[in-house]
Amino acid sequence: MPKEEKQQAYVSLExxxxxxxxxxxxxxxxxxxxxxxxxxxxxxxxxxxxPISAAKEVLPCPPMAKIxxxxxxxxxxxxxxxxxxxxxxxxxxxxxxxxxxxKADFFLVLQQKxxxxxxxxxxxxxxxxxxxxxxxxxxxxxxxxxxxxxxxQTEKGIAVLLDIDKI
Numbered sequence: 001m002p003k004e005e006k007q008q009a010y011v012s013l014e015x016x017x018x019x020x021x022x023x024x025x026x027x028x029x030x031x032x033x034x035x036x037x038x039x040x041x042x043x044x045x046x047x048x049x050x051p052i053s054a055a056k057e058v059l060p061c062p063p064m065a066k067i068x069x070x071x072x073x074x075x076x077x078x079x080x081x082x083x084x085x086x087x088x089x090x091x092x093x094x095x096x097x098x099x100x101x102x103k104a105d106f107f108l109v110l111q112q113k114x115x116x117x118x119x120x121x122x123x124x125x126x127x128x129x130x131x132x133x134x135x136x137x138x139x140x141x142x143x144x145x146x147x148x149x150x151x152x153q154t155e156k157g158i159a160v161l162l163d164i165d166k167i
Contacts, residue, residue: 033133040159041108041125043090047159049152052127054164056109061120075120080109086117093147093167112164119167128154135161 038049064076064087073092077084087107091098104120135150138160149163 033131035129035131036135037127037129038161039108039125040128040154041119041121042123043094043096043121046096047154047156048090048094049128049130049159049161050110050164054110054112055125056111056116058125059107059109061104061107075104078107078118080107080118083116085109088117088119088167090119090121095145110164110167112167117167130154 037052039052039055040047040049042048059080062078062080064078066076067074070076073088073090075087075089075092078087079085089098089104090096091102102122104122106121106124108119108121108125110117110119130152134152136152138148138150146166147162148160150161152159152161
């Protein structure tokens with residue numbers, strides 16, 4: 001019975017170096033391309049972000065008045081310097097289970113087009129810059145949650161970019 005020869009996959013050193021060079025170039029392009037500035041905040045174990053242009057200010061959480069029969073994600077309304085704004089609970093908006101020890105200490109005022117409202121968040125938000133090429137569209141992945149626009153990698157893990165126009 002003839003002995004069968006096993007074929008090994010052979011990759012030359014030159015091919016490996018070329019592939020590594022292409023990967024470095026791709027990573028470099030991602031780091032040096034156009035960047036967007038975001039404001040990020042944590043909800044439980046997850047990090048979320050919005051374009052910084054939509055964030056107008058962050059305040060200690062003002063007193064809130066409940067609104068009967070409001071949508072589940074609208075926790076109530078607050079008065080910010082004479083302006084009445086909807087106070088949105090992002091846990092309900094994003095269909096996440098709210099931790100029992102959740103306390104919204106801050107109110108992130110958002111302005112988009114002709115609508116001004118705010119998110120109730122537990123910690124002070126941070127700012128960060130993300131390369132536009134690093135954003136991965138969430139279309140099809142989160143069809144049941146229209147507020148999610150894209151995903152991106154941060155030092156802490158994967159973060160979610162929210163669609164400000166749909167909030």
